[in-house]
Amino acid sequence: MAFDPIFQMEGIAKSYGGVRALEEARLAISTGRIHAVLGENGAGKSTLIKIMSGVVQPDAGTMRLDGQAVRFATPKAANEAGIFCIFQELSLIPDLSVADNIDLADPPRRFGLIDRRTQRRLAEEALAKAGAEDIHPLAQVRDLPLSRRQMVEIAKALARRPRILILDEATSALTAGDVARVFAVLKRLRAEGLALLYISHRMHEIEELADDCSVFRNGRHVASYAAGSKSGNEVVELMIGREYSHVFPPKPPLPQEGPVLEVQGLGWEDRLTDISFAARPGEILGLGGLDGQGQRELLLALFGVLRGVAGVVRINGHPVSIGGPRAAKSAPLPMALIPEDRKTEGLMLPMSVADNLTMPALDNLSQFGVIDRRREAAAIREMMDLLAIKAADPAIPVGALSGGNQQKVVIAKWLMLGPRIILLNDPTRGIDVGTKQEIYQLLRRLADAGSTILFYSTDYDELIGCCDRVLVMYDGMIVRELAGDEITEHALVSSAFSLPGKAEVAHG
Structure with a gap:
């Protein structure tokens, strides 16, 4: 069944200095369809949607909306045409409320002043559309965790009643529960006749959502196809331009040496409780569980970022006091922390x-x-x-x-x-499959060279494929330790929800 496109791009080219980001690129999207754009980082996806949404101007090529030639000099011009983009880098202002952010461009007014009552009502409606009714419209954005900020960003776009909605890695910072809510919202919007352009490196999301797919490589359109008509390996090979080998490097036998890092009874405020474990040289020790269960705080505590941390940390058997990041990176065995958000923290x-x-x-x-x-x-x-x-x-x-x-x-x-102790906080979020594979191989090489790696990931496949052991966290506690063949998706999920009969406290 053919669908007439609402928006088309043909022959699009864009260069930055001597680097060609797009060359003869093309795309066609239709109403009532979710169109996925796939490709490695650097394939041209971001430049494509920036041109589409008026952020940058193409060097050559044409765009058509409803069959008419268009060119958007500014994001505002694209917005006026009904095209809205939710970028991976959030556009929210932290010191304003959720409601202020949602209608920042055009707040409701009464007698020349912002009508706060109407503003709150409109914000509540937008949050409900985004499946985020639990976010208070008067909350300050700076007080929200990253996953909730992403939901506000989605609500902000939906409040403008788009005809075409572009989502650039919009679920990469979300919890599993929020992802499910966003999927329900996107499916509803599709049924209501919106055209949706969806960019994600998570193949299972593409499989669940997409109707149509287009693959880009090195700035060029490689292929378009109906979702489900190609296998996962075929799609990856289109993206990387070569045969796709096994993504995770083999795991060597679990190290038998004594622990390098020992943690006993670590606690912090109401976020961490009685954390105890040990990690050996050459080991990749995973941190699992639902997002927001204390994994991030544990890594920050070990790196000396948090104040008032209780408990004992030993390195090579000797108690250490890590008073800050400077002390952590110059400890008896220096530590490194790869943060969650590369744009703002890294x-x-x-x-x-x-x-x-x-x-x-x-x-x-x-x-x-x-x-x-x-x-x-x-x-x-x-x-x-x-x-x-x-x-x-x-x-x-x-x-x-x-x-x-x-x-x-x-x-x-x-x-x-x-560093000999490396702390990683979800390091592959928003990264393409080729780069992910390079990072997995790098981590295994570092471990083989004797580094101790503590690896938090929201991706179950990464925990299964990379880690020698996994500590599953729930409500600020370690509720289960998994090793070897025990590290399965079923075990990770059941432990993450702390299901009765499945959880058991792990002690190093």
Whole structure:
């Protein structure tokens, strides 16, 4: 059954300096359909939707809306045409309320002033449309966790009554419950006749939602097909341009050496309770459970970010007091923390790739307070080669790189310190399958070289495929330890919900 497209792009080209982001790109989307755009980071997906939503201008090509040629000079022009984009990087203002953010562009007015009662009602309606009725419209955005902010971003777009809605990794920061609610919303919007463009690196989401799919590689349109007509491996091979080998490296036998990191009775406020475990050199120790069960706080506590942490931490059998990140990265066995949000916690986006890479290691690259530029340049080259960071020049702003390459920079800058204990907070969120595979292999190489890795992931496949053991957390506690063949999706899910008869407290 053919569907007439509401929006078409043909021959789209865009370059940034000497880098060609799009070349002869094309796309056609129809009303009442969810169209998935697939491709690795750097394939051109972000540039495509930025052109579509008026953020950047194409160098060549045409766009048609309802058969008429269009060109959007600004995002406002695209919005006026009914095209709205929910970008992976949130556009909310933290110091304003949820209601203020939802109708920021056009708040309801009465006698020249903002009508607060109407504003609250409209915000409540938008939140309900997004399946987020539990978010209070008067709450300050800065007080919401990342997953709830993402729901506000979706409500903000729906409040504008779009004809075409673009979602760029819109579920990457969401909890499992929020993802289910968003899926229900998107299916309802499709039934109501919206055209939806959906970008995600999570193949199971594409399988559940998409009606049509288009694959991009190296800035070009590679293929379009009906959802379900190609196998997962066929789709991945289209994206990466080569045969897709097994995604996870093999696991060696579980290390038998004594523990490097021991945690006993660790607690913090009402978020962490009696956390006890041990991790060995060469081990990838996973943290599982539903999002928001204390995994992030545990990593921050170990890295010295939180104040008032109770309990004992031992490194190589000796109690240590980690008073802050500086102490953590210079501990008897230096630690590194790969944070949750690379954009706000991991990188200085306007600064160069080189400056971001060397920032944590400047003390090691300096003598008498003066940076040794030769050593610095050699270290930068080594890290860019080690992680295959794709950047035309290390002097370009790190914000100009694709999401996958930005994440590689976050990891590489901490590897410059030679950490022996590596803490990872959902490091592959929003990363393409090819880059994920490179990161999995890097983690196993680091573990094989003797590093101890504590790895929190919201992706069950990652925990199953990467980890030697998994500690499942629920309500700030470790409720089960899984090892070897015990690490299955069923065991992870049942433990994550702390189902009766399934949970058992783990003690290192």
